Amino acid sequence: MALFDNPVIPGFSPDPTICRVGDDYYVATSSFEYVPGVPLWHSRDLVHWRLIGHALDRPSQLALTDEVPSSCGVYAPTLRFHDGRFWMITTVVAGAGTVMVTAKDPVGPWSEPVPVGIPGIDPDLAWDDEGHCWCVFSHDGMIRGVRIEPETGELLGEPVPMWSGSGLQYPEGPHLYRIGDWWYLLLSEGGTERGHAMSVARARTLPGPFEPHPDNPVLSHRSTGHPVQNTGHGDLVQAQDGTWWMVLLGTRPLGDTPKFHGMGRETFLVPVRWEDEWPLPGPLELRAPAPALPPHPWPAEPVRDDFDSPALAPCWMSLRRHDPSAVGLDTRPGHVVLHARTDGLETPGAVFLGRRQRDPDCSARTRVDAGGGDRGGIAVRLDEAHHYQVEIGEGTVRVVARIGPLRQTVAERAVPPGPLTLRVDITTTGVLPPTVTARPTEPGAALPAGLRVGGPDTLRLGYETEGGTFEILAELDGRYLTTEVAGGFTGRVLGMYATRGAPAFDWFELRPAAGPKR
Template sequence: MTPTPVIPGFHPDPSICRVGDDYYLVCSSFEYFPGIPVFHSRNLWQWTRIGNVLDRPSQLDLTPRTASSGGIYAPTLRHHDGRFHLIVTDVSPGGGNLLVTATDPAGPWSEPVPLPGVPGIDPDLAWDEDGTCWCTVAGVEQARLDVKTGKTVGTPRTLWSGTPGAKAPEAPHLYRIGDYWYLLIAEGGTERGHGISIARGPRPDGPFEPCPDNPVLSHRSTDHPVQNTGHGDLVQGPDGSWWMVFLGVRPGGGTPGWHVLGRETFLAPVEWVDGWPVVGEIVSGTDAGEPVRDDFDTATLHTRWISLRTPPAKHITTEERASHLTLHARGDSLDAADVTFLGHRQQHLSCRVRAEADTSQGRGGLAVRLDEHHHYEIEAGEGEVRVLARIGPLRSEVAARPLPPGPVVLAVDITAHTTLDDARTGPDLVRLGTASADGTFTELAALDGRYLSTEVAGGFTGRVLGMYAAAGRVDFDRFSYEPVHP
């Protein structure tokens, strides 16, 4: 049986810290706004979203120049001296590394402090006994950091950079455990060769000796159903137990295997043997990806909703029409970087999505999005309901029929393939159509899901299912997302 993530769907690059009996975890968010979801748990395998770190345009301005799979990379969350500190990279044009703080991880978080002296990506924070803060980045380089001013002290110096010949030493995390300082890194690239290695030394700046059993975690060249394992972070429980959170993917279909949900957050226990961590088998999470129904009857949207980049608030609102989500178009299709889009991460390999749309004043619909060049949608407006597909340079209207008067329930059913017809079988089938008042699904088209996968599209994100406006104004009365279990 395939182990399940503790936080399913597109939630990569987990970073975790514990305060008392409470665990807090954050993930990368890339081109989506608000940035950096925050989760809370008391037991490590049941997590609840409590907010987002970068939830104001003053904190995060992802302009249309921010490419898909750009934006916010690899946050590190730490608690020190009564405050939560989060350091992260914005790879957008004009971005860079930045630091925010909060007394409550649910927010509000401070305005960002720029860190011009911190190079590279994937920054980490660790404090020694003297209160000195050490910032370590991918590469692997390190400098001392004044977290109040954002200024570095001295010139960044190179540390241990992982296994000789292994590419992309990244995601460093530094810890004081017992008599040693440990430097945990990811290496091998974030694809099938991904892994986690560790070294230890007498001081936070080394020198570091590598673990003789590196990598301490990798599923490369195995038939394990969870692949691309890497980018880990260690945490100790109140009972003295040790755990690691890390990212992984669940490929489906035939060869080479396609993952469509993005990189997800997994959990495994850790034992210490001769001063080195030994990572155990993955612990399956409870079904954290619960059903979702939103009737848009509150003034503010739930923290689960994400939009593209940083759209003006007037383009996405629940205040214009009672118990409706109103979207005002900017870009004219899902191909546009500034399209008005509000989505929910796909968190299950099979699921059912419905959205009731009033397109009497515009055109829009329900989309399965990976990026601007890879998306499927069921769209209504201008007298027609149609299925559209964008796969790389190809864009097609796959099917169409007349649109009856009044609102229409747009529907997407995604079904994972559990058997293989042959080695080329895709990971899932995406069926797009409409639903009647009694729930009857009328299919307009069924499309191969492999073309909305990372193996085809590239990048670092996963599918997001959501509503959009491509012309004028579109009102949505409700949205529902329901997992379908085999």
């Protein structure tokens, strides 16, 4: 029996929504303060996924100001295919509100957004047998629904309550389906932390009344020792062979209690069985039987970008806006040149270009030329108040840690003039004890006796000599770059930044560490 590895979309890829068109599957996920907005993933076997673009990929569709807080911006989307078109609806929190776009091809172009005047978050779309379009959403502790005119976004009535879940907090992420003789309403509840859960109800007609499954929640890993936690926000799909599946989010926390996850909420795949006309998802396994579909792996995503193309690859993300005047691919051939707008990553308007951390153990490297008064480097970012940096400027390479209100230069060293290769390694083995925030590196040095290993991973920051030796300037505890410490809804993003002048980056590499996948 063929097996597959969960998560199927690793790294910061929360709130997955899925639709099938023939033999092709498409998933959209949340993007929050990063642009382009709403990543779109493509698969032909539900296991192998490739990033093909974004639904909100230009300023006219998504305009986030520098004041939009981290973990605001683009919340949970819904992706559907109806009447020959793809439809994507989402809520831009602290922005435009709920908007909808359409496309003939998910690669794009996608239309200009149509506003939909509903309150709340997590909108969903469903069409009934008469062709009427229903929008259901979460608002004020209740899942509500209303018919809309999809071409204009006009509400065709007042939203009505449908279901409030099984009694857990935050009923959200609703998806409405017509399957057989029933309407099914799938939702998440319990909060997107360890109590996250999936529940389901059904009704013969819309807008209800909906009867809940007697054993709700139908999927949750709360209060268990399962290696995947925070399970919820799922969406159903029927494969071409008639089997049913669900994509959902989860996390892989590591370390000492309460355990920590830095990669964010990831996309997992579980089978769905039907009992007494109820869809029951699970079990969720890290190594699981694969769907009985022809395997269709894609070419591996390149680990290195030499910036030789006229446009950035889809994997690259910027903070709140992509500014061509700040991110230049034609200023210096074979380089990306970042033009600083602020003097720190904690300042609104910071210039940062990054990629999701997709492997628990990985290495990020870049070759940067920071001449004159330039300053820039690599950052591992969770939000404005939680990031680690290794940077070069004015002949000095330094490691800087920002943890909440504290910002500290952890280590620094003078280096010869000229381009320098900066490096960050992330490892889940040999992590620092909980009382140690940073330490100078001594090869073979043991941890202090009597201390428990606490964090999920350790980040080693430094630079490479011309001979290729990794000069580690500092080791930092990874727990401070997790949502259990920082809060919020995102995961780590590793990338390049500029905080003075216009440093030029020759290449950037994000490579999984050798060894078994975790």
